[in-house]
Amino acid sequence: MRHIITATVEDASGVLNRITGLLARRSFNIESITVGKTTKEGISKMTFVVDLDSANSAEQLIKQLNKQIHVLKVNDITHQDIVARELALIKVKTSKTSRAEIQSLIEPFRTRILDVARNSITIEVTGGLSKVDALINLVKPFGIIEVSRTGLTAFVRDTSSK
Secondary structure: OEEEEEEEEEOOOOHHHHHHHHHHHOOOEEEEEEEEEOOOOOEEEEEEEEEOOOHHHHHHHHHHHHOOOOEEEEEEOOOOOEEEEEEEEEEEEOOOOHHHHHHHHHHHHOOEEEEEOOOEEEEEEEEOHHHHHHHHHHHHHHOEEEEEEOOOEEEEOOOOOO
C-alpha cells in the first residue's frame, strides 16, 4: 500500500542521504521524495511516498525515522485529509496538424505551455497524481519525448475553520 510520510528535519548536510540509506537498508520502495526549505531558518520538510506491505511497516518506518539525527518530527498522513500536489513537465512530439489538437486536449487540465519548438511542445501540469497520470496517458499517442516529475508534496489540511 502507498503511504505518504512527512518529515520535518534540520537543514544539514547528509540528512537526505542518511534517510534514503535507512529506507534502502529496510527494503522500503521509495516512489518519490520531495524536499524543500520551510519558513523556519534551518528547517526543511521532506515528503516521501513509499510502498509498504502492512501497517506494521508504516509504524516501523516512523520509529526508525524518528531515531535519526536531525529528524525533528515524522508523520504518516496517508489516511488524513491532506492537500497534495505534484508538478510535471512533459515534452510531446508535435507536427503542424497535431499542435492544435494537443492544445485543445490539455486545456481542461489547466496546463501551461512553457516552450514551443518546431517538432515539440513542453507542457507544465500541477495537480494530484491521478491528474498528472491522466494527462500523460492522454498525450502519449502523440509521442512523449521526455517527462520530468517532482514527486508528491503534501501536508495535512487545516480543519480548524470547519
